[in-house]
Amino acid sequence: MKQHLLPVLKNIQVSQRYWLMVVDRTSMPENVDPGQFFHLRTTEALSPFLRRPLSVYRITETTLEFLYLVKGAGTVEMTKKETGDTLDVLGPLGQGFQLGSQKEILLTARGVGIATLAALAQKAVENGTGCTAILSARTKDDLLSGEMLEEMGVQVYRVTEEQGNSDVKAVEAQMREIIEQKDIDSLYTCGSRRLSLLNQRLLHEYGLQGEIALEEQMGCAMGACFSCVSPIQKDGKEHSVRVCYEGPVFPMEQVVIS
Ligand SMILES: Cc1cc2nc3c(=O)[nH]c(=O)nc-3n(C[C@H](O)[C@H](O)[C@H](O)COP(=O)(O)OP(=O)(O)OC[C@H]3O[C@@H](n4cnc5c(N)ncnc54)[C@H](O)[C@@H]3O)c2cc1C
Structure with missing residues (x-):
């Protein structure tokens, strides 16, 4: 079992509903791949008993970052962690994204789906793969990571229900334009059933490769x-x-x- 006790370096609220936790991973020998996740013990108390799974959001040589939506008992407990506390994790777990010789990739993330796809964008840019991302959310406040991705060199499109441009029809038109203009060879998505169906349809139609991260x-x-x-x-x-x-x-x- 790959259990690690990692020092919490930072745990801050980044928007009304989302928090970011940074932990020190220098004691962890394993490589961590984008798309892999950790199973987190959110409290020392008995309740909530079950660990909670969170994808790795950003990976550096010395740190791991988790971007999380505060939803119920477990994630509320997580917000109570402070710098200097310890985070008990199992991981890295599962199979991550396959990024090989792709030249141009398109990511479609709904809401907290970007917590899973951001590390893939980071790796793509490091590998010299062109990366475009459509970030979709209910409100502008829920659109996270756009600036970080742009700083990495990712071209970012933002759509929200608030603005009225996040319905499937509008996203489909945007995806078609990006796929055709940029000669996209792979699609990746996380966070929405409707966007997953759309991605599957366009994958077949254009003969592309692609992966979905399930929750x-x-x-x-x-x-x-x-x-x-x-x-x-x-x-x-x-x-x-x-x-x-x-x-x-x-x-x-x-x-x-x-
Ligand atoms: C692979 C993976 C990666 C994820 N990555 C992220 C991420 O990066 N960021 C993010 O915000 N969210 C992520 N999620 C979703 C996240 O795990 C949930 O939002 C979180 O577990 C909610 O916990 P909670 O206690 O706050 O909410 P609640 O809704 O209170 O908790 C979920 C509820 O489900 C119950 N439950 C959990 N597992 C079981 C089970 N096996 N059987 C029965 N009941 C169960 C819990 O006891 C709890 O009551 C990911 C999920 C998966 C599977």
């Missing part, structure tokens, strides 16, 4: 409890896979979205 409620996060199973389509048959173990990142064409 399911998890118990153990190590493949033993089967609480996070999800269907995928492979070799003409539907299979049940464990999001924590075989995923959370899957080939886009295999994911069954219901």
